[in-house]
Amino acid sequence: MTLRLYDSATRSARDFVPLIPGQVGMYLCGLTVQSGPHIGHLRSGVNNDVLRRWLMRSGLKVTMVRNITDIDDKVLAKSIEHGEPFWSIAYRNELTLGAAYRSLNVLAPTYEPRATGHIPEMHQLIAQLIEGGHAYPAPDGSGDVYFDVRSYADYGALSGQRPDAMEPAADAPARAKRDPVDFALWKGERPDEPAEAYWPSPWGRGRPGWHIECSAMCWRYLGAEFDIHGGGLDLLFPHHENEVAQSRSAGLPFARYWVHNALLNLGANKMGKSLGNVIDLDAIVGMGIRPVELRYYLAQPHYRSIIDFTESALQEAATSYRRMESFVSRAVERVGAVEPGELPAEFVEAMDDDLNTSRALAVVHDAVRLGNAALSADGDVKEGLAAVRGMLDTFGLDPLDPHWSGAAAGGAAADLTSTVDALVQLALQQRQLARGRKDWAAADAVRDQLRQAGVVVEDTPHGPRWSIADGR
Structure with missing residues (x-):
């Protein structure tokens, strides 16, 4: 089956056919970094990372561009509010965003351009639009330049x-403006904004409008036409609509597929910085949820389905992931770290069906159930382990990925895991010695104390093994 993606432009699922065979150009609207990211932003990053991984797993070479909007009205408002240079605020939040993406095992983009680094490309596009009759400088001498919306018939x-x-x-x-619906391509200098937030231009000192930034960066890194433009559904209008209008009016065919992820809501509203109802990664970790479990929670629903955030749903997702993780751990104890294997046909069919991640993960859970049954019956689990690892690897969730299992899982957390394992193993050795001398009371006492600490001990034909109790 060929990969089919829902294209917002045609409002239908379409066979995905790359512009250049074997290659994919992909652009994701990144963050405006007036503050750090919340988990709604991280959902977009995870969803597009799963799409990218699936394209790569399908044998395609992906050029992924994810921009940083480091100059716009919101960033400047923060600059004025805090009395701090806009670039200082933007860079600090850019670093926070990058750390959050890395924590969730989101692959680094091929390129991550900043808007402020592409002023010349913006000037070039604006000049082409003026020359073609699609844009005009403000007649009041303010330095503003506007896009003439009605000049583009398909707006x-x-x-x-x-x-x-x-x-x-x-x-x-x-x-x-000639028409109230026209939007700004270039904003002239204003006395109530920081003086350092402006650049020379043919129309006077000013700064870019939000929409022209992305058109310029798409053009610079992916060319006049490219395959996939992604972003949250809240960007569909006006941002993406304006990108299309200005890019095509400048003679650029632009994006062939528009892939929008749905939002993550908190209560009745979308999670948003302006609403003040945000939950960030630190808050999630404070609930006892690991980044890998948050990634599972964000990737499990279909990318076009709204997520209504609740802590109970997050805990349920964490429990589901731990079951898969437990199977992998037990199977590795039995047969060693078998490499990720061939993907089941049902899994491939689900992923090719507009990235039906919920159905694909149901295939993973079925494989885990069969694998656990094989473990209990002392049967062969190599093939099942390889399949589970292969499927989870597609999601960036393989428990044996060095990002999650090794030092890359994160300094203090990795050190703590190693320390806890050493302490539990010491307790289990004492329990085994007690059992060896038939001191059942002492053995049970060790097990009970471990249980009170949230450690579950399971006696298997291959010796005792331990895990963290669900909900800890």
Whole structure:
């Protein structure tokens, strides 16, 4: 089966056919770094990472671009609020974002451009739009340049919006616009904003509008036409609609497939910085959830399904992942670390069906159940272990991935795991000595004390093994 992806532009699932055979150009709208990321942002990163991994697993070479918006109205508002240079705020939050992505085993992008590094490309695009009659400098001498929305006949095709029914674009003052729905490509210098936030341009000192930034970076790194443009569904309008309009008006065919992930809600509202209802990675870890378990929680639902966040659902997801992790651990004790193997046909079919991750993970759970039955019956588990590892590797969730199992899993956490294992093994040795001298009371006391500490001991034909109790 050929991979099919739901394309927001056509509102249908389409066979994915790369522009260049064997290669994929992929752009993900990254964060505006006025503050650190919340788990809604991380969902977009994880969902697109799963798509990227699946494309790579299918034998395609992927060029992945994920941008950083380090200059816009929100970043400057923070700069004014805190009396700190905008670039200082942006860079600090960029580092926090990168650390969060790494913690969740999101592969590093091929390129991660910043908006401020691509002012010349923006100037070039704006000049082409003016020359083609699709943009105009403000006649009031403010230095603003606007996109003429009605000059692009297909405006609204991506989102379903029509200019006659639209509210005025709120990204710039309406006083110099020909039409209230026109949006800013370049914003002239303003006395109430930091003086360092401006660049020279043919239209006067100013800074870029939000939408032109992404068009310029797509063009710079992926060319005039590329395969996949991703991002959260909240970006569909106006951001992505405006990207399409300005790029195609400048003669760029632009994205062939639009892949949008749904949002993560907290209560009745989407999680958002402006609403103040955000949960970040540190808060999740504070709930006793490991990053690998958060990744599972974010990847499990279909990427186009809304996630209504609850702590109980997060704990259930963590428990589900621990069952898979436990099988891998027990099977490795039995047969060694078998390499990830061939993927079951049902799993491949699910992933090729618009990345049906929930159905694909159901295949993983079925394989784990069969594997646990084989372990209990002292049967062969090599093939099952290889299949489970292969499927989880596609999700970036293989427990034996060095990111999760080795030093890369994170300094203090990895050290703590090693220390706990050594202490538990010492206790189990004392228990075995007690059992050897038939001091059953002492042996049971060791087991009970471990249980009170959240450690479950299981006696197997191959010796005792331990795990952390669910919910700890």
